Amino acid sequence: xxxxxxxxVEYRPGEKALDDINLEIQEGEFVVIVGLSGxxxxxxxxxxxxxxxxxxxxxxxxxxxxxxLSRSGVRKLRSRIGMIFQGFNLVDRATVxxxxxxxxxxxLPTWRNVFGAYPKKDKQIAAKALNRVDLLEKAHSRATDLSxxxxxxxxxxxxxxxxxxxxxxxxxxxxxxxxTSHAVMQHLQKINRxxxxxxxxxxxxxxxxxxxxxxxxxxxxxxxxxxxxGSECTPEIFEGxxxxxxxxxxxxxxxx
Amino acid sequence: xxxxxxxxPKKPGLRGSVMFSISFAFVLTIVxxxxxxxxxxxxxxxxxxxxxxxxxxxxxxxxxxxxxxSRSAFLETLQLAILGTVSGxxxxxxxxxxxxxxxxxxxxxxxxxxxxxxxxxxIPDLLWALLFVTAVGVGILPGLLALFFFSMxxxxxxxxxxxxxxxxxxxxxxxxxxxxxxxxxRMAVLPQILPSYASFLLYGFELNLRASAVLxxxxxxxxxxxxxxxxxxxxxxxxxGLVLMFFLVVFLVExxxxxxxxxxx
Amino acid sequence: MSNLSLPNKPVDxxxxxxxxxxxxxxxxxxxxxxxxxxxxxxLPGDLYVIGTLMFGEMNIEDxxxxxxxxxESISIAWVGTLIAALFAIPLSFLAAENLVxxxxxxxxxxxxxLLRAIPEVILAVALIPIFxxxxxxxxxxxxIGSIGTLGKLFYEVIEAIKKEPLEAADAVGANKLVxxxxxxxxxxxxxxxxxxxxxxxxxxxxxAVMxxxxxxxxxxxxxxxxxxxxxxxxxxxxxxxxxxxxxxxxxxGAARKQIIRGSSAKSLTxxxxxx
Numbered sequence: 071x072x073x074x075x076x077x078x079v080e081y082r083p084g085e086k087a088l089d090d091i092n093l094e095i096q097e098g099e100f101v102v103i104v105g106l107s108g109x110x111x112x113x114x115x116x117x118x119x120x121x122x123x124x125x126x127x128x129x130x131x132x133x134x135x136x137x138x139l140s141r142s143g144v145r146k147l148r149s150r151i152g153m154i155f156q157g158f159n160l161v162d163r164a165t166v167x168x169x170x171x172x173x174x175x176x177x178l179p180t181w182r183n184v185f186g187a188y189p190k191k192d193k194q195i196a197a198k199a200l201n202r203v204d205l206l207e208k209a210h211s212r213a214t215d216l217s218x219x220x221x222x223x224x225x226x227x228x229x230x231x232x233x234x235x236x237x238x239x240x241x242x243x244x245x246x247x248x249x250t251s252h253a254v255m256q257h258l259q260k261i262n263r264x265x266x267x268x269x270x271x272x273x274x275x276x277x278x279x280x281x282x283x284x285x286x287x288x289x290x291x292x293x294x295x296x297x298x299x300g301s302e303c304t305p306e307i308f309e310g311x312x313x314x315x316x317x318x319x320x321x322x323x324x325x326x
Numbered sequence: 327x328x329x330x331x332x333x334x335p336k337k338p339g340l341r342g343s344v345m346f347s348i349s350f351a352f353v354l355t356i357v358x359x360x361x362x363x364x365x366x367x368x369x370x371x372x373x374x375x376x377x378x379x380x381x382x383x384x385x386x387x388x389x390x391x392x393x394x395x396s397r398s399a400f401l402e403t404l405q406l407a408i409l410g411t412v413s414g415x416x417x418x419x420x421x422x423x424x425x426x427x428x429x430x431x432x433x434x435x436x437x438x439x440x441x442x443x444x445x446x447x448x449i450p451d452l453l454w455a456l457l458f459v460t461a462v463g464v465g466i467l468p469g470l471l472a473l474f475f476f477s478m479x480x481x482x483x484x485x486x487x488x489x490x491x492x493x494x495x496x497x498x499x500x501x502x503x504x505x506x507x508x509x510x511x512r513m514a515v516l517p518q519i520l521p522s523y524a525s526f527l528l529y530g531f532e533l534n535l536r537a538s539a540v541l542x543x544x545x546x547x548x549x550x551x552x553x554x555x556x557x558x559x560x561x562x563x564x565x566x567g568l569v570l571m572f573f574l575v576v577f578l579v580e581x582x583x584x585x586x587x588x589x590x591x
Numbered sequence: 592m593s594n595l596s597l598p599n600k601p602v603d604x605x606x607x608x609x610x611x612x613x614x615x616x617x618x619x620x621x622x623x624x625x626x627x628x629x630x631x632x633x634l635p636g637d638l639y640v641i642g643t644l645m646f647g648e649m650n651i652e653d654x655x656x657x658x659x660x661x662x663e664s665i666s667i668a669w670v671g672t673l674i675a676a677l678f679a680i681p682l683s684f685l686a687a688e689n690l691v692x693x694x695x696x697x698x699x700x701x702x703x704x705l706l707r708a709i710p711e712v713i714l715a716v717a718l719i720p721i722f723x724x725x726x727x728x729x730x731x732x733x734x735i736g737s738i739g740t741l742g743k744l745f746y747e748v749i750e751a752i753k754k755e756p757l758e759a760a761d762a763v764g765a766n767k768l769v770x771x772x773x774x775x776x777x778x779x780x781x782x783x784x785x786x787x788x789x790x791x792x793x794x795x796x797x798x799a800v801m802x803x804x805x806x807x808x809x810x811x812x813x814x815x816x817x818x819x820x821x822x823x824x825x826x827x828x829x830x831x832x833x834x835x836x837x838x839x840x841x842x843x844g845a846a847r848k849q850i851i852r853g854s855s856a857k858s859l860t861x862x863x864x865x866x
Contacts, residue, residue, distance in 0.1 A: 145764040145766065148763060153759070155758070161759075176764040184769065198332055209334055361663055362726035365727070379718075406620075450799070452803050453813075461634060461637045466625070466626050467626050543712065543804050565716075573709075576708070
């Protein structure tokens with residue numbers, strides 16, 4: 071479904087954010103990417119929907135060669151990939167349902183999007199997405215009025231309403247407290263299991279990574295240094311990925 | 327899963343206050359447009375019709391600066407702005423002190439000074455000029471008086487705000503060492519506000535320079551009188567020439583003033 | 592005990608030069624201006640006389656006309672502000688460096704700077720021959736004169752928006768227009784509305800002043816009254832200006848507070864360009 075072949079990304083000449091990545095991700099997989107900040111996690115995930123263009127190699131996503139797409143081709147690809155952000159990236163002053171309906175943007179004519187005149191069918195899709203994250207009753211609240219965990223669930227619903235083939239989540243729980251973090255991860259896992267949507271999540275908490283990741287990919291200095299089952303991941307392997315011994319900050323729960 | 331339709335909670339209607347505000351703004355707009363006899367047609371017609379004002383703007387008479395009388399009017403404006411700022415701005419330091427509790431121990435006097443400051447601030451520059459033209463007759467003096475009060479109002483306000491935020495520690499220290507009121511202000515307060523105060527003076531000078539252009543329109547001297555003179559004779563090329571020269575002067579003075587202000591603060 | 596000598600005080604050339612320059616400027620101005628200082632002696636007495644004439648006795652019959660004229664000033668300010676906003680809003684988006692290229696933004700900003708530099712009164716002077724001594728002159732002078740300030744306030748708001756919602760719009764495949772509608776507009780609307788009201792408050796004063804040179808509104812009545820020594824009318828006119836301004840300020844200020852509170856926007860009053 072997603073294939074990286076010798077993919078590199080340079081933000082500035084000579085500064086490689088991603089260095090010769092080779093990966094194969096199958097349909098329906100739940101993949102967790104771990105690594106220190108600056109290891110290239112965010113870059114990797116953003117190459118998949120071309121928010122960061124690749125500078126070298128070949129990246130196939132759902133039958134498209136990402137590097138060769140036209141602008142409208144990029145928009146079409148993005149419409150089939152949901153994205154969840156660390157800072158939620160909601161339109162704060164808009165209502166919850168309006169935020170979720172943003173996921174329908176690509177399928178609707180521009181005038182409907184501009185005036186917020188959505189057809190019933192699309193409203194149903196948004197409502198189902200909201201229901202899936204247990205927020206339907208908050209549909210008309212303003213996004214600013216929600217708690218952090220609720221806001222991230224709106225983010226998930228927005229991605230779901232795209233009816234995506236892939237969901238990318240960039241540090242979705244980094245700004246949340248432990249119980250809320252688990253709730254959000256469980257939602258993502260359940261969506262992956264129920265709907266078979268390929269899910270790729272960046273995490274820096276190791277216990278969350280092993281708890282939810284069927285497959286774990288470790289990045290260090292823009293290179294893949296580990297790729298294996300989540301259950302096989304031992305603290306020694308993580309120390310290899312991080313290039314240092316583990317500390318309390320590397321886990322969500324205080325005790326390892 | 328597909329079969330069951332989900333019910334989205336009912337969208338709450340717009341809040342009453344929001345509805346009220348929107349309709350109020352709408353009605354206000356309609357009524358005010360009627361009051362001012364707004365007519366888009368008239369605006370377009372008047373602007374597209376050839377007229378001497380626009381013609382004058384397109385061919386401004388830049389030789390005005392070489393005319394003896396225009397040049398002396400420029401100098402007059404500059405001198406008015408300098409004297410107005412130095413006198414008004416100078417007094418404003420006193421006014422600002424008198425409006426604070428450490429600068430003025432007498433409670434009722436403080437209230438009087440504060441209210442006086444508020445009143446003079448609410449009167450615009452052109453009205454000052456008109457008032458003094460009425461009181462002392464046409465000439466330079468009403469212009470100077472207008473700029474005096476105008477800059478005093480502005481600088482007092484800015485200086486008072488600065489005084490409100492100064493460090494009270496040195497005042498206490500000066501009092502503890504037994505210094506009198508005046509030396510306390512000199513040693514503990516003045517050094518704290520001097521840079522900002524100097525920068526406010528320059529700012530007041532910029533404002534005064536701009537204001538002095540319009541004072542002449544009501545007979546209070548300076549370059550504005552000269553503009554008014556040509557306007558009365560419908561010589562718009564000369565009017566625009568003067569306005570452009572004036573902007574050049576203001577621009578240069580502002581550059582200079584901003585540079586100095588940066589060094590001060 | 593030997594005498595201690597303080598180290599020599601360093602000479603502050605910057606300060607000395609400035610002080611000297613000011614002293615020279617003041618003397619030059621004093622000599623240059625031919626002011627009849629003796630008129631100052633009579634000034635306090637004259638002001639007192641004028642004051643008693645203006646505020647001593649008022650004629651209630653003048654009241655309705657003057658209130659009508661004040662309403663005209665308010666109307667001029669409102670319509671003028673709306674016209675300015677109509678132009679400033681689209682232009683300000685073109686002046687925001689985070690939305691358009693630098694050259695275009697720079698160009699539009701120069702237009703704003705130019706418009707900001709022209710005092711409204713000068714605009715009114717230029718518009719009177721075209722539109723006559725009518726309120727429309729005042730409306731247009733205020734309209735044109737406020738585009739620059741509003742535009743500047745607006746593009747600063749636009750440049751302060753958060754990038755995240757824009758990224759989200761990109762990620763769902765939105766086109767430029769939709770990206771703008773949901774990524775930018777909701778973030779800037781409340782501040783813009785609040786700044787329009789703020790400018791309206793400023794413009795009421797401006798429109799009252801412009802009347803003094805004949806551009807409609809209450810200033811007209813006050814100027815005429817002063818010219819023809821109709822003291823009580825002038826006095827009542829001034830009181831109505833002050834009272835009217837304070838009243839509208841209070842209403843408009845409350846509305847701004849409401850807008851900002853309702854939207855959790857950041858600032859209530861624009862930071863003035865000073866100091």
